[in-house]
Structure formats: structure tokens, C-alpha cells
Amino acid sequence: MEITLKVFRYNPEKDKRGHYEVYKVEGTENDRVLDLLEYIKGNYDGTLSFRRSCAHGVCGSDAIRINGRNMLACKTLVRDVGEKITVEPVLGLKIVKDLIVDMEPFFDNYKAVLPYFINNSPLPENGRERLQSIEARARFDETTKCILCACCTTSCPSYWANGNYYGPAAIVTAHRFIFDDRDEAASERLRILSETDGIARCHTAYNCTEACPREIKITRVIGEVKMAMVTGKLD
Amino acid sequence: MTKTHQFDVVVVGAGGAGLMAGLYASRTAKTAVISKLYPTRSHTGAAQGGIGAALGSIEEDKPEWHTYDTVKGSDYLGDQDAIEFMCSEAINAVYELEHMGLPFDRTPNGKISQRPFGGHTNNETGKPVRRAAHAADRTGHMILQTLYQQCLKNKVNFFDEFQVLDFIHVNGKTAGVVAVELSTGELHVIHAKAVIFATGGHGRIFEVTSNAYAYTGDGAAILLRHGFPLEDMEFFQFHPTGIYKLGILITEGVRGEGGILINGAGERFMPKYAPTVKDLASRDVISRAIYTEIREGRGVNGQNYVYLDVRPESVIKYAAMDGRTNLDGTPYTITGEQVLAKLPDIVDFCRVYLGVDPVTQMMPIQPTAHYTMGGIPTNKFGEVVVDDKNTPFPGLYAAGECACVSVHGGNRLGTNSLLDLVVFGKYAGLKAAEYANQTDFAPLPAEAESVSRSQFEVLKNGSGKENVFKLSTELKKVMFADVGIYRNEKDMASALEKVRELKSRFKEVKVQDTGRIFNTELLNTWELGNMLEIAEVVAASALNRKESRGGHSREDYPNRDDANWLKHTLIWSKNGKLEIGYKPVTITKYQPKARVY
Secondary structure (H helix, E strand, O other): OEEEEEEEEOOOOOOOOOEEEEEEEEOOOOOEHHHHHHHHHHHOOOOOOOOOOOOOOOOOOOEEEEOOEEEEHHHOEHHHHOOEEEEEOOOOOOEEEOOEEOOHHHHHHHHHOOOOOOOOOOOOOOOOOOOOOHHHHHOOOHHHHOOOOOOOHHHOHHHHHOOOOOHHHHHHHHHHHHOOOOOOOHHHHHHHHOOOOOHHHOOOOOHHHHHOOOOOOHHHHHHHHHHHHHHOOOO | OEEEEEEEEEEEOOOHHHHHHHHHHOOOOOEEEEEOOOHHHOHHHHOOOOEEOOOOOOOOOOHHHHHHHHHHHOOOOOOHHHHHHHHHHHHHHHHHHHHOOOOOOEOOOOOEOEEEEEEEEOOOOOOEEEEEEOOOOOHHHHHHHHHHHHHHHOOOEEEEOEEEEEEEEEOOEEEEEEEEEOOOOOEEEEEEEEEEEOOOOOHHHOOOEOOOOOOOOHHHHHHHHOOOOEEOOOOEEEEEEEEOOOOOEOOOHHHHOOOEEEOOOOOEOHHHHOOOOHHHOOHHHHHHHHHHHHHHHHOHHHOOOEEEEOOHHHHHHHHHHHOOEOOOOOEOOOOHHHHHHHOHHHHHHHHHHHOOOOOOOOEEEEEEEEEEOOEEEEOOOOEEEOOOOOOEEEEEEEOHHHEEOOOOOOOOOOOHHHHHHHHHHHHHHHHHHHHHOOOOOOOOOOOOOHHHHHHHHHHHOOOOOEOHHHHHHHHHHHHHHHOOOEEOHHHHHHHHHHHHHHHHHHOOEOOOOOOOOOOHHHHHHHHHHHHHHHHHHHHHHHHHOOOOEOOEEEOOOOOOOHHHHOEEEEEEEEOOEEEEEEEEOOOOOOOOOOOOO
16 A cells, blocks of 8 residues: 655754655555655655664654654554654654654653662672562552653653653653662652652643553553652552 | 763673673773663663573572573583573572562562573473563563663763764774764764673564664674674574564563464474473474474465464463473463463564454464574673684673673573673673773774774765665575575575675665764664674674584584584684684583483
């Protein structure tokens, strides 16, 4: 079948502003949008630039807007979105070139929530693992899935309005540690998230949950962090 | 303009091995980690099933058994001193990951959970043993995240989205690397006392692969151009279960949980090929079995695929036939919910890419190019060695998939890649820092970046008669068809000729993008240059080895030939010609014998 892609183009070294180019590609309904972009780059215009690596939805490189929604180009098939496809960079981060945005502010927000395991108590004397129950491990399983693709954060109206807001992805990371019963810095993370640019800026628009290619129920996750902040309990 | 930086140690690559090396080196030496991807995008994150270690969380296990299984899995080409070292380090390595916060799945009594995996056995009974420590089916993802997080905690210096281009050495001593900053196109010289390559494999030279686009063999190709040898490049692993046509990995953990392989006639065929461990034989054995079924007309609907079946009713039926039991002796069972809980990403992949629900339908699979067993020769401390006497090159280290220690020999066991990168990444980091603290900087040569600059100029100023995408497609097709699972003299010779033709046509490409900012076309073209050089070396090494061993299966030499070929291949590129030499295999406790599963 013939697939029509309307692709946002912007070359910072030439263009004052972005524009769209239309490409027609022969493909099948099982092609990934990433396959089509690769084909365009390889055969029509080598200058088309986008990030990609694993090509099966686990590395998080190729978050873009497809027909107005944030998705991973490698995890979206023609049969999911139809034969007319509009491809644009995600919103809320500065466009660097074509579909590539500046990811630094996104990672800065990630780094702000102490995104690492903290436990200063002595290790078990036998040198083995800290024990953890199946239930305690399951408590934060959902948020261990995050691949930092930024689909959620760049779909969030509060983040568009204020780039200082940590955004859903950073809160997902915080949740992963806050609810891990081996970690000892939950209160510090909750304090960080209670700041002006923290969790209060979430207005439960639900966009993040709909955008997440890992199907993390982000709005609920944020709700759990809000609850912990209010009650001081980590149930 | 070129920017110059100075670090004691520079690590190239930020997957599991690079992050582990960076974490350890930075404890005592000023260290930088450069990576062409954001670290969390690295291919370690795609590893699924588990990391092997004889923890004995659930049942008796010993590092000695893990060692023997790995030696046997390697088809006796692995160096036994290095394998023994890795398998004994494994236990502390996994506990250390847990101490860093890695969310392993747990047993009912709170220990790290373990599952069976191909080729891992109880050496007394010969039955599969639960040795793969796992975090659902995203163990690599959790290792990558945890190590990156620990690096942030320990303030490791990262240069994200910097592509390495060249290795700098002066008078037989390491002096640093050249890299390009993708966001600006600027060249950077990183002056360093020690360099650690952790650049991953080169599976992208094959058409059907589980590997990321980033897997273009950059580190190995750079060293090859500098006259360093590569080791055992003919050994490449084809994982039995890739999604049909796409090559996306379906973890061996599916079979660990009781999944079985079914041919087009609806028969379970692995008992014919591996009577004892059946669907949990090692990967080379299963990939060949699948191909044999397909060749003999038992693919599904006459096509090049078979089924992987993890539907609960099938698992329960075959587990009963095999006499598989739970720990309490009751018959092994599984429910649809358990499949979902234990293999959530696999279920997701199948739904997204195949429209198939593994709980109720069988998955169409075919072998997929998966893992580079060969690579940059190192000793067990990650020191790069340059000859058959294992002479180290001062200040140069390699770890992870780009390195060949060799612990995987002719065929890697599942779960040993994550183990390899954690153990040898750590030692490469420690050794590099130790070396850097005892030596002075080698002086930088004038215009250290000039080779890289001229490589780019050539790619930008070619005739444009040839198209990069087309060359790349032709390369992948010929390598998969003729230097794939089954090999023979005639096909490999023509493949080698074809790769050389592609190499010469590559001189006629022209990069259209003249910009500096994120010139991904220039970088991808440069990567293709690496892939062509690596593919030539793979094909030439494979053509040269006249026996079948591990992942190297020759139709014209179907048997292992220990009398003539129990040795490592070393291959050099000298003045545009390849030269092949050999290195003895280190054998300590286990004399080679027939390999039966």
C-alpha cells in the first residue's frame, strides 16, 4: 500500500522556522513508523534526522508525535495509525533539528529527584542480598518499567506551561524509589516533590497515562505519591 | 575547532560494561564516560531473561557447575581460567547489584528469584538448574538503569551523544580518543592515560537481528584500523527465538518457564536433538534444530518459521511428560496470569508486532542474529592483548560484548552476557584506574583529530554514485544468507567477495547533509564503514575455520576437529590485507569431550 507521511522539517543552520515535507512510501500495515522514516532517510533525503536505537520499544530514543499523539516510532505500526501519517517532534522541549529535541532539561528534571537507590544501613553480614518480600517488590513494579522516553512529560499541559515542573517521568522515577522498602530517602524525595515546581503542578490531565508506551498508569502513580505526601504513609 | 579534555581514564560506551567500568574507575581516577547514545538507551537495556550466578536461592547450585556448563556451552573454545574467574565472581557481582538497589524478583522467603535457562544444569543430574537471577523479563533494563543511577549518585562525568571516531596512541602507549559531539558537530580530543572500549557488538551486519541500530562494531573497527588483532570473529550467536521477520528477541526465559518449540506438523521437535534438556539446550543447538526442521519441510505453512508455545495448557502438558515438578514435588503448572506476570514485555512485543496473544496463541519465531562472541582480545582483567602470547597494550582495555576474553568461546550461554559485562566491566575499570595512577600522560600527537577529520571529508566529497542505504541492505542480506547459521566454502567465499565489492563501492558514497548539527547521515555512513570492515573480518575468519564448533556450523566440515582447530583465531588488517594467526585455548580442568545435551 502507499503510505503518505507528512514530516516536520527544521534545519537550524538554514531555516528560520520549521515546515512540513510530504513523502510517499510503499509499505505494509505491519511496517513500523520508524521503518518508514529510515526508508525516507535512505532513499529520498539523507538529511532527515531523528534518534533511534533498539527499534523495539525498550531504549526510549524515538519518542515523536504521530498524528498528534506522543508515541515511539518503533512501537507504532501502520495498522495502528493508518496510511496518512503526520510526524512531528514532541512538544515542550526545544526543537534542535527535524524530529530531534533537546533532551537535557528532561534529564535535568530526572536528576533532581535523587534517581538512585539510597540505603546507608549496614549490608547483611553474610554479604548476600537484602531480603524483600514478593509483595514489597510488587509495590513499585509498575514504575520500574520506565524507559525515560519522555512521551509522558512532553504530553503534559502543565509541563508545556512551565518547563521547571519536574514532570511525570521524574515523578515516576521518584515513585520507584519512594515505594521500595529497601530505600531510605523517601522523605527527602517527597520534600523535593513538594516544592513549587513539584507535584502540585500535576492537574490530572491524564495525557501522561495515555502517552506512556510502557503502559504505566502514571496518573495513578502520581496520585500515590500525592497521597504519601499528605498522609506521610507509604502504603 | 577542536576541543581538548584531559582525564585519567576515558570509557567509550555507556552500556552495562561501560557504566560498571566508569563506576569503578571513577573511585580512584578522574574518569569520563562518552557514549553515542544517552546511557539509558544502550543495548544492555534490551537483555531480558536474567543474569547467571550460582546463588542457590532456590535449589543447590555451585560456581563449579556454572563453570563447567559455560565451558561446555563454549564448545571448549572458552578459556577456562577466565570462565572459572567469571563464574566465581558471579555470586558477589549479583549481590552487589542488589545492594545497588536492583529490583530483582523475589522468592517467597525474600531471596533473589532464579529461573532455568538454556545450558545451565545441575551437573550431577544433568537437569536444568534455576540459575538466572531475574527482574521480570527486563533484567538488562534494570541493570542498565541501576548502574546509570549509581553513576549519577557517584558523580561520574558523562559526555552524552558523543560518537567515538578514533583511538590515539603514541610509541606503544595509550593517549586517548577522538570523538564528535553530535549536537554541534565539533571534534573533541580526550587526552587520557587509559582508554576502555565498551562499545558493544556488531549484529547490525546481519539482516534479521535482535540488535539495536547502534550495534555497528565501532570500537573493534577502530582498533582493527590501528593494527590491533580481533579474536574469534567467526563466532556469532544466532538466538533461536526472534520474532519472525523482525528479529526482535523473545527471551529464552519463555522456555525457562516451560515454553516449547513446535514445528509446522504440530510436533515438539527438540527431544530429537537434545534428549535430556530438550527445549533448554544451548542456543546454537536449538537454532540449528529449527533450521533443520525448516529445511526438511517442517516449517509452518512451508515458511521459514516455527512456533514457540507458552500457552498454559501446552506448558502443563509437556511439563507433565517431562516430569517437571515444583520444589515441593507437585506437578509444574502455570496460568495465563503467571505468564503475564513473568513475561510482561514478551506478551507486549507479541501483541504490538504480531497481533498475537501468547497466552492463547503460539508465537511465530525464527533464529535471529544476536550476539558477538568474538571481538577485541583481552585477558581476564580487561587488558587488551595484542598477540598469541597475550602481551597487553599499555593503557588499553575492553569489556562487554566488544571484548573477547574469551569466556563464551564458540557459543555463549544465555545469562552469561549480563554477567560478563558486570564482572569484566568492573575489572577493566579497576585495572585502568590502577594503571592511570602509576603512569604519566603520553604526549598528544599534533593534530590527533586529523584522521577523523579526513574520514569525514572523504564521506562528504565522494562521487555519490552509490547509495548508503542500498549498500547497507546488500551487506546485511549476504551476511545473513551466506555467513549465517549454516555455512559452507562456496557461499562464504562468494560472500567475502561480495563484501569486498561493497567495500570498494562504499568509496563512491556521498553524504548529502552538509550541516554540523546532528548530522546523523554522516554518522550512519561512518558506521557503515565500520560494519563493512567487521563483516569482511567475520567472513574471512569463518571461511578459514574448517570445522564446526559452537555457533560456527559448516556443512562441508560438520564435525568439531580438536586436533587441528582447538585454538583461537586472531585476525589483523595489514596494509589493506587480512592476516590470520592463532592463539592457544587455556584448558585447566575440563578436557574437551563430545557435547551432548
